[in-house]
Amino acid sequence: xxxxxxxxxxxxxxxxxxxxxxxxxxxxxxxxxxxxxxxxxxxxxxxxxxxxxxxxxxxxxxxxxxxxxxxxxxxxxxxxxxxxxxxxxxxxxxxxxxxxxxxxxxxxxxxxxxxxxxx
Numbered sequence: 001x002x003x004x005x006x007x008x009x010x011x012x013x014x015x016x017x018x019x020x021x022x023x024x025x026x027x028x029x030x031x032x033x034x035x036x037x038x039x040x041x042x043x044x045x046x047x048x049x050x051x052x053x054x055x056x057x058x059x060x061x062x063x064x065x066x067x068x069x070x071x072x073x074x075x076x077x078x079x080x081x082x083x084x085x086x087x088x089x090x091x092x093x094x095x096x097x098x099x100x101x102x103x104x105x106x107x108x109x110x111x112x113x114x115x116x117x118x119x
Contacts, residue, residue: 003085006091007082016105017098049070050076056073074094
């Protein structure tokens with residue numbers, strides 16, 4: 001039961017982080033036709049580097065260091081640790097890094113949305 005509840009916390013943090021980043025990008029764009037292109041250009045590399053499809057331990061060192069900068073890496077690892085019990089990092093570290101990224105993305109999204117001009 002605790003693992004399931006912890007996985008819900010990770011899912012909410014992941015969703016809030018990437019929704020906030022989407023809001024930050026959308027608030028800076030003047031024309032919304034290119035928004036899907038920009039988001040796909042951002043989301044696919046983050047997803048591929050996250051370790052959701054393959055373990056990041058098999059990546060070359062330079063690519064693994066890029067994976068460590070990806071907040072989704074810690075979300076996927078936290079979900080894997082809370083549901084399956086196997087994780088590359090301690091779950092507390094996953095939760096802390098993802099929470100900091102979420103707070104930063106929320107702050108950035110809120111600030112950029114507040115200063116955006118509506119035509």
